[in-house]
Amino acid sequence: MGRPPCCDKIGVKKGPWTPEEDIILVSYIQEHGPGNWRAVPTNTGLLRCSKSCRLRWTNYLRPGIKRGNFTDHEEKMIIHLQALLGNRWAAIASYLPQRTDNDIKNFWNTHLKKKLRKIQAGQGDQSRDGLSSAGSQQISRGQWERRLQTDINMARQALCEALSPGKPSSLLTGLKPACVNEKPAPAPIYASSTENIARLLKGWMINGPKQSLKNSTTTQNSFINMAGADLLSSEGTPDKADKNGTGLSQTFESLFGFDSFDSSNSDFSQPMSPDTGLFQDESKPNSGGQVPLSLIERWLFDEGAMQGKDYLNEVTIDEDNLF
DNA sequence: AAACAAGACAACCGCGTACGA
DNA sequence: CTCGTACGCGGTTGTCTTGTT
Numbered sequence: 001m002g003r004p005p006c007c008d009k010i011g012v013k014k015g016p017w018t019p020e021e022d023i024i025l026v027s028y029i030q031e032h033g034p035g036n037w038r039a040v041p042t043n044t045g046l047l048r049c050s051k052s053c054r055l056r057w058t059n060y061l062r063p064g065i066k067r068g069n070f071t072d073h074e075e076k077m078i079i080h081l082q083a084l085l086g087n088r089w090a091a092i093a094s095y096l097p098q099r100t101d102n103d104i105k106n107f108w109n110t111h112l113k114k115k116l117r118k119i120q121a122g123q124g125d126q127s128r129d130g131l132s133s134a135g136s137q138q139i140s141r142g143q144w145e146r147r148l149q150t151d152i153n154m155a156r157q158a159l160c161e162a163l164s165p166g167k168p169s170s171l172l173t174g175l176k177p178a179c180v181n182e183k184p185a186p187a188p189i190y191a192s193s194t195e196n197i198a199r200l201l202k203g204w205m206i207n208g209p210k211q212s213l214k215n216s217t218t219t220q221n222s223f224i225n226m227a228g229a230d231l232l233s234s235e236g237t238p239d240k241a242d243k244n245g246t247g248l249s250q251t252f253e254s255l256f257g258f259d260s261f262d263s264s265n266s267d268f269s270q271p272m273s274p275d276t277g278l279f280q281d282e283s284k285p286n287s288g289g290q291v292p293l294s295l296i297e298r299w300l301f302d303e304g305a306m307q308g309k310d311y312l313n314e315v316t317i318d319e320d321n322l323f
Numbered sequence: 324a325a326a327c328a329a330g331a332c333a334a335c336c337g338c339g340t341a342c343g344a
Numbered sequence: 345c346t347c348g349t350a351c352g353c354g355g356t357t358g359t360c361t362t363g364t365t
Contacts, residue, residue, distance in 0.1 A: 016333070016359085038350065054351075055334070090353055105354075106332055328364075335357070342350085 013047040017056050021046055025053055026061050034062075059102045066098035070107055078104055079112060 017025075028044045034057060037050035046053065059065075070078070074096055081092045089101035089108075096104065 014335070036350090049335095050350080051336090051352095052334075058352090059333075087354065101353075102333075109355095110331055326365085328362100330362075331360085333357105333359085336355085337353105338355100339353085340351085342348105344346105344348090 011047055012049050012052075014052075017048075017060075021048065022056070022061060025056060029057060029061075055102075059100045062100075064098060065100060065103075067103075070099075070111075074099065075107075075112065078108060079116070082108060082112075 024044050024046055025040070028040060032043075034054075037054040040046065040050055040053045041048055048056075077096060078092060081095055085091050087105075087108075089105040093099055093101040093104050
């Protein structure tokens with residue numbers, strides 16, 4: 001029908017995103033909302049394909065993303081869910097709203113696979129506690145199950161709420177809509193997304209590229225190039241990116257129209273915004289912010305999937321997934 | 324201090340599916 | 345109903361960092 005393909009390979013930039021690109025993308029989404037990705041490169045002038053823009057947004061810039069170490073609770077959930085759902089990372093991610101499917105997938109491939117492989121290799125000796133080895137807090141299967149059980153009621157309620165038409169769930173507002181097929185509510189979300197990137201950039205400028213790599217490998221080399229450059233062509237001068245980053249901070253502040261440079265917020269391991277605060281602490285299963293676990297957990301328990309066997313031994317891993 | 328290996332993670336690619344014309 | 349497009353997902357790759365020799 002004469003429509004151009006999504007990614008015409010000519011002139012499409014690949015590789016890590018630069019902060020400039022991030023800013024452009026975030027400010028565009030702030031204005032127009034996510035979706036219609038095909039229009040994004042055209043309207044923003046980004047030399048990226050729509051896919052890349054979407055991916056960048058969902059995996060990195062989207063508000064409410066928690067980065068950094070996975071908690072013991074998250075780890076167990078992933079193992080649990082992977083055993084149930086297989087490598088359906090998006091489905092798994094819907095139970096861990098602060099994590100992206102890509103993140104979970106990477107974590108699985110780099111950490112959990114190995115861990116489980118080790119456990120399977122040494123089965124019998126330490127299988128019960130194997131997953132919690134390496135000094136982390138060990139939670140027995142009983143504790144874990146009880147914890148999940150206590151989640152179920154909350155989750156049920158949340159799910160009912162979410163599925164009630166015309167009655168949007170407060171719990172789900174602003175979340176990745178993986179299990180509830182809807183677009184996130186725009187206004188507050190975009191603001192927090194700019195917080196995401198603004199904080200990212202702040203930490204990046206204050207700590208220098210090296211430290212902030214922990215938060216963003218995206219910015220790997222580009223800062224060096226950018227530091228003296230006219231970041232925002234409208235009013236940029238090289239000294240805007242002074243060593244404290246204050247000039248740039250102000251620029252971003254004015255760009256985004258909020259004070260996003262509170263140093264207390266620079267810890268990326270923490271949720272970024274009020275709407276994500278609901279999901280702050282996985283270690284608090286009854287905090288009320290847990291996304292619905294109920295269906296799958298209920299199924300799990302109802303089906304007697306455990307059947308009195310050791311939980312960790314029960315988690316069977318496809319050979320394909322492990323090797 | 325340099326070289327190499329392994330680990331970690333962001334991004335890309337290709338396929339399947341939903342949706343609209 | 346068919347076709348084409350956009351989007352989302354999962355697998356894979358590429359690149360950078362960190363650890364080891």
